[in-house]
Amino acid sequence: MLVRRVLAAAAALALLLVLAGCAGEDSGGESVAAAGRPPAAGEVRLVVSRDFGATLLTDVTAPVSGDMSVMRLLAENAAVETQYGGGFVGSIDGLASTYGSVAESDARDWFYWVDGVMADIGAADYDLQGGATVWWDYHAWARAMYVPTALHAFPAPWTGETLPVMTNGDTTALAAWAAANRLELGAAQPLGETPPAAGIVVATAAEAQQAPWLRSRIAGEDGGVELVQFRDGSIDLRALDGTQGPAATGVCLALPNPDDGGRPLLLLLVQESGDLEALLEAVTPAATSAHIAVAVAGGSVMSLPWAAE
């Protein structure tokens, strides 16, 4: 009788060890530092930062497995604590959500995007495909709770399809830049009254102000936040609290697409058409990594949203 009980206890402990061993197996390989490199087809990339990429906490690529979810990728590469039944990330590497514990205007939390689009389902339910880039950022809820699109995974999500180009200018420099970034450009059409279904939009400040649909999207009226403002014909950077920043000669934004949330528009907005080359030089995978958008102001590249030092 006693022997049977001892054996039962030993079996329970063995089961515990086996289960722990099974669960302890990672999804197929070691993660390596990505350092801004876009992932290969058999990889997924994880970027963790705070304050819209101002502080980079993690940037790794990992081999993708059959059941790789955003939560698994995160949990295998960072210390994660979950809430509300396990589907909600409460803390990453000790940096915890403050929602509910401080005033709502001061609350900070974790938000995530996959290939340029903010996710609308829980991290445990979001299955990843090879080549995806996941960006987790810890920032304030106030005025930035919903930022539907971001440049963080550039050139994703614009790769893998022919992109219509909407521009009134010359596309020679654009074509060279697109080829360097694995983007396939389609036919060019002039900036019109109606927005394109997808693709790249190149506009000067004056042209953008003339197109109501573009002006409203830049102003965040179709979702998202207003990162730039037009003032006396110039493009002024704008902080989330409404503070006016410096004037920019060029801005690259991922504009929300109300007709197809998974296909944002890539906007290259310049002060003058001659500023396009400088902006194109600034829009690279490394420069846009862990950022919503980038701008060229005063000859230097800066990430958006602009924040006073």
Place this chain on the structure above:
Amino acid sequence: MSSAETAAGAAPTAAPWQRATRRAALLRSNARDRAGVRRLRPGVAFAYTLTLAAAALVVTDPLQAAVLLALVVVSLAASRVLRASWPYIRISAYIAAIVLVVNPLFGAGGLDVLWGIDLGLLEIRVTVQGIVFGLASALRLAGVILAFALLNLAVDPDDQLAVMSRLSFRSGLVLSLASRLLPVFSRDAARITDAQRARGVRLDEGRRRDRVAARLPLLACMLTQSLERAVEVAASMEARGYGARRRTRWIRHRRWAIADVITVAATLAAVTALVAGVAADSWSYTFFPLLDDMLPSLLTTAWLVSIISLTVPLLVTRPWRSQSSTG
């Protein structure tokens, strides 16, 4: 004349020296029975077993919980109360089984899904992480219950009261009475069911429902008995002058043995390590969404100091020595 009648008749006529000899033999027998934690001073055993319970409560790593549970079981065996602790083991096994079943069903935070079903409003997902969490919770719960079982079985209730009375007499009294509740109830139940059987009540026949129905009158008896006992205890306390004047104390002086001193030092070390571990967040093991590696937590300083300190009393009380040699 039966032997019982002989004994009953002989007792009043026994010479005082015979009674003294019998009492001395009984005391020697009790002393020989003392092993493991029971060899320690009541206050020391009290502190040690409470530290064991606290450790079982604090740790979250499943392997740490398993090691602590094993230590508690070994302490029960070393104190020669393992057989007596069987009711506690059974209760903790039942509760642990419930925890083990319920937790995996409703702890859906794990990522390694073994089985799932969507019931509309409720989605049940049995995950590896949920099962391990349930196992760890069951182990911790069993560890805490059995540590208190060790306290109850290894430290005489009167000694427990004496220890507690130094801190708070009334609380000690309440705790002591409460800790006796379960054994007193089970004795009462056994006595009443025996009486019912003797009067021809068929308690063990029929289907389960019939057996339960036959036992229902027992509840009324138990309630009446417990109320009567409460009145008797109150009357007895009043008759002894409880609360009438300043309380009197009866102290049994007992020498400090080497084992007591070492156990106190080891318990203090264990408490310090447990508190330091809490401050350093050493006891937090992550189950969800993925299990932490279990082995590294077995090598932390807080754990090593705690488990070694809690094992020392087992060694210094020399439970492996035979009863005859410990007398």
